[in-house]
Amino acid sequence: MSIFFKTSLDIEIRLDNEDNRKHVEVKTAQGRLEKLPVYKDGESVKGNVIIRTKEGKKVEHFGIKVQLLGVIETNIDGLVTSEFLSLATELSAPAQLTHQETYPFEFKNVEKQYESYRGKNARLRYFIKVNVSKKSSSDIIREKELWVYQFSSPPTSLPAVNNAPEKSNSQNTPSTSTPTVKMDVGIEDCLHIEFEYLKSRFSLKDVIIGRIYFLLVRLKIKHMELSLIKRETVGVPPNQIVDSETLIRFEIMDGAPIKGETIPIRLFLGGFDLIPTYKDINKKFSTRTYLSLVLIDEDSRRYFKQSEIILYREE
Numbered sequence: 603m604s605i606f607f608k609t610s611l612d613i614e615i616r617l618d619n620e621d622n623r624k625h626v627e628v629k630t631a632q633g634r635l636e637k638l639p640v641y642k643d644g645e646s647v648k649g650n651v652i653i654r655t656k657e658g659k660k661v662e663h664f665g666i667k668v669q670l671l672g673v674i675e676t677n678i679d680g681l682v683t684s685e686f687l688s689l690a691t692e693l694s695a696p697a698q699l700t701h702q703e704t705y706p707f708e709f710k711n712v713e714k715q716y717e718s719y720r721g722k723n724a725r726l727r728y729f730i731k732v733n734v735s736k737k738s739s740s741d742i743i744r745e746k747e748l749w750v751y752q753f754s755s756p757p758t759s760l761p762a763v764n765n766a767p768e769k770s771n772s773q774n775t776p777s778t779s780t781p782t783v784k785m786d787v788g789i790e791d792c793l794h795i796e797f798e799y800l801k802s803r804f805s806l807k808d809v810i811i812g813r814i815y816f817l818l819v820r821l822k823i824k825h826m827e828l829s830l831i832k833r834e835t836v837g838v839p840p841n842q843i844v845d846s847e848t849l850i851r852f853e854i855m856d857g858a859p860i861k862g863e864t865i866p867i868r869l870f871l872g873g874f875d876l877i878p879t880y881k882d883i884n885k886k887f888s889t890r891t892y893l894s895l896v897l898i899d900e901d902s903r904r905y906f907k908q909s910e911i912i913l914y915r916e917e
Contacts, residue, residue, distance in 0.1 A: 660699070686715070
């Protein structure tokens with residue numbers, strides 16, 4: 603875009619009732635926080651495009667178009683962008699701008715099938731794009747991003763889930779069928795710990811309630827912690843990138859437990875910046891959340907078990 607057209611034409615996108623709408627703060631790629639208006643699935647997106655010219659300037663154009671776009675950007679061997687939503691409205695036929703013009707637009711009852719997301723190697727965006735077509739130079743383009751929430755209802759019933767124990771450096775006693783989710787950490791004849799919690803599906807404002815049972819303790823455990831880990835997966839094998847980030851970490855115990863000891867657990871999710879589970883979004887990326895129990899003995903050896911939990915946004 604030339605300097606002339608940068609200074610001769612200004613485009614502003616105003617959304618209806620934007621000041622009174624809920625906003626969310628999200629980080630840009632540069633680490634800055636920006637506030638974006640929140641929209642829901644099925645909600646109309648309407649507003650005005652205001653185009654101003656400098657006093658005394660005349661700007662000829664070959665049409666003005668506004669679009670509502672939904673795109674997924676992934677970065678594996680370079681940035682790749684794919685559209686999953688594209689709606690467009692012509693605001694003006696070819697004409698000459700001599701003063702400020704205001705063009706209303708509306709995209710009615712828009713299906714927004716995915717929630718907005720910004721991760722390390724994947725980004726899902728919704729935005730308004732205005733394009734002023736020029737003949738002798740590059741088109742003049744302005745964008746305004748929206749943030750979309752997808753709300754789910756709480757499940758009416760939750761089946762019992764028993765997680766099979768991992769055999770990484772351990773041998774675990776098989777668990778029996780219970781109305782809770784059970785996670786075992788163990789080493790044959792040395793250590794057997796059970797972590798039970800009530801369900802595997804939680805809203806973002808929920809509380810994880812459970813208990814840790816020490817069934818066998820012949821190791822000198824000095825520290826135990828519980829954490830939530832977000833795992834972002836982009837692409838498909840063999841060109842796949844997996845990135846893990848610890849979202850929450852807190853200490854459960856500092857010192858050696860004894861056989862028969864029980865530790866109650868209450869982890870409040872509402873005070874943290876969490877996101878829902880994204881599973882195979884448009885065959886581009888996924889994000890999953892894992893509950894991780896870690897024990898460290900006096901020789902600094904680590905024993906752990908991770909189990910996936912499903913997070914959802916409740917209205």
